[in-house]
Amino acid sequence: MLTISNLNKKYSNGVCALNNVCLTIGSGIFGLLGPNGAGKSSLMRTIATLQNPDSGQIDFDGLNIVKEKEKLRSLLGYLPQEFGLYPTSTAEDLLNHLALLKGIANRGQRKETVASLLELCNLSQHKKKKLGGFSGGMKQRFGIAQALLGSPKIIIVDEPTAGLDPEERDRFHNLLSQIGENVTVILSTHIVSDVSELCRDMAIINKGTVLVQESPLVAIQKLQGKIWTKVVEKNQVESATTQYRVVSARLTHGQVMLRVYSDVEPGAEFQLASADLEDAYFAFIRSFIQT
Numbered sequence: 001m002l003t004i005s006n007l008n009k010k011y012s013n014g015v016c017a018l019n020n021v022c023l024t025i026g027s028g029i030f031g032l033l034g035p036n037g038a039g040k041s042s043l044m045r046t047i048a049t050l051q052n053p054d055s056g057q058i059d060f061d062g063l064n065i066v067k068e069k070e071k072l073r074s075l076l077g078y079l080p081q082e083f084g085l086y087p088t089s090t091a092e093d094l095l096n097h098l099a100l101l102k103g104i105a106n107r108g109q110r111k112e113t114v115a116s117l118l119e120l121c122n123l124s125q126h127k128k129k130k131l132g133g134f135s136g137g138m139k140q141r142f143g144i145a146q147a148l149l150g151s152p153k154i155i156i157v158d159e160p161t162a163g164l165d166p167e168e169r170d171r172f173h174n175l176l177s178q179i180g181e182n183v184t185v186i187l188s189t190h191i192v193s194d195v196s197e198l199c200r201d202m203a204i205i206n207k208g209t210v211l212v213q214e215s216p217l218v219a220i221q222k223l224q225g226k227i228w229t230k231v232v233e234k235n236q237v238e239s240a241t242t243q244y245r246v247v248s249a250r251l252t253h254g255q256v257m258l259r260v261y262s263d264v265e266p267g268a269e270f271q272l273a274s275a276d277l278e279d280a281y282f283a284f285i286r287s288f289i290q291t
């Protein structure tokens, strides 16, 4: 169990990246959902012990992460948002090298670990290829393979699906859900479907503040009966946003499909719609609902 209490971080340029963040994260895949600049990477780097908070506490199974960095690192697998790979190294060689750095000193054991992680991440057939020639999806799967070295108990993956095509995203989702059965995985993303497909628990974060922590199913359930749709002309969108609490306005066949948050029918020609996680995400981000 990971417990984050009253975590604060202000950078030297005055940006408050984490504002009294409190979260309780159990095993399985936890989704950290938020737009660009929300503070996701700041939070993940802090959990990964790469930067200190100004104040607050993080405990993982009784371990004080801020104080006992080394102990946490031995339990941690981390896939940063951006990472470089040695382009001339092969997948097998680099993973072997990283395994050595991770402390897997026994050669036979290292070979076995590397082979099984390459297999798990569907990279066995590419193990002799140079990393410089890897596609985005292959790089992310390699990133997961290195994050799994040393059998971590807590795995942090920072926006791993950004830039992946639908097939690679599916493949990555399957890989994560396989891993997430036994350990704590924290997945940050701005892609709502990552969370609806993978996570039983999530938090929505914006401007350094956690807006809500709850299960995606509960978040959707609370919105049922409150999301209304109407197709309008493009030039009507602006006045609609002043008149209604517009959750989203999406182009459809040259017109715009409004989704509006309202306890009662907001006006003529609106139809009640089935709520989804994207509605919940925008309703929280736009402060139509609060916890």
Ligand SMILES: Nc1ncnc2c1ncn2[C@@H]1O[C@H](COP(=O)(O)OP(=O)(O)OP(=O)(O)O)[C@@H](O)[C@H]1O
Pocket (backbone or CB within 6 Å): 011, 012, 013, 015, 016, 017, 034, 035, 036, 037, 038, 039, 040, 041, 042, 043, 081, 159, 190
């Ligand atoms: N090292 C830094 N120095 C100063 N400001 C920073 C630093 N790192 C991040 N910030 C600022 O802190 C805020 C949160 O940034 P962070 O990278 O944590 O957000 P994020 O949710 O990961 O965004 P993205 O989805 O774009 O990756 C932003 O306003 C960002 O500009």
Ligand SMILES: [Mg+2]
Pocket (backbone or CB within 6 Å): 040, 041, 042, 081, 158, 159
């Ligand atoms: Mg980030």
